[in-house]
Amino acid sequence: MDAVEINAGNHYLRTLRADDRLDDRPALVTAFADEAMRRWVYHYNVPDLEAAGRYVALRAQEWADDERCSWAVAEPATGELLGEVGLKNLDLDAGTAEVACWAHPLARGRGTTVEAIGAALRFGFGALDLKEVSYDHAEGNAASARVAEKCGFTLSHKLRNEIEVDGRPETLVVWTLRA
Template sequence: MEPVEINTGGYYLRQLRADHLVDDRPALVAAFADPLMRRFVSYVVDTLDAAGDYVRRRAEEWAADRRCSWAIAEPTTGELLGEVGLKDLDPTEGTAEVAVWVTPAARGKGVATAVVGAVVRFGFDALGLREICYAHSPDNHASREVARRCGFTPAGSDGDLLRHRLTATDA
């Protein structure tokens, strides 16, 4: 599938980039160096080369219909504020899992709630998904709050993760 851009009003969702016009790599390295990110996100992006690989992987996942992933950008400056996506896409079953992270400077401002809401609407309306899950560490209270604010309902735990779900009929 071709990447889709979404204007949420307050944020611009676009594909991650590393080209002559927009280079998200330095912002990715800085974001992944944050201790809170390192605690809750399993990826290691600690060099510009690793960030370039990360951007390429996300583009490949779009092309293979495995994941829709958006850079969360400030609409006037293009500054990278985080990433949101629908991973583990299964068009046959109509399911996916939402994932989101935001930079330290963007935390506590409602960014994650706004973009998760937009991506969930995209998943249900444009992709025809029937269920979207959201999983996070039990210690990640911000993610728990995002799930609640976006209408997800608790669906138990799976190993080290708390799971939430939202169906198209609930949205």
């Protein structure tokens, strides 16, 4: 599917970019160097501009392949990258997806992620006709738990020792939201 841009109120949701007009790669490198990002978003490694370029290209390909809708959360006046939200593991036939999100260290604690997820959910339930969206995170990630609650998700279940964080087994907390 073609990427869609969304006015999310105080923020603008757009595709990640690395072109002559807007380059998110430096902000991606900075964000992924953050200790909290390395801890909770451990499945991506973005140490330099080249890796950031691959990350941007991956997100574009996932849109094209109907696997993931991913948006850069941007400051509307400057285009500054504040984070990323998305609907991953899209199953358009079943009407399901999973929320993915992270906030740039300089943008945390301002409600940006909650607002952006709300916009992504409206798109998913409205334009994609999703029936259910889940939101999973490590039990120790208190910020993600707060985001899930503020976005209206309901705690579904917990899977003990399902993931590994900092080299130790961690419980995976699963939240759900139905259309």
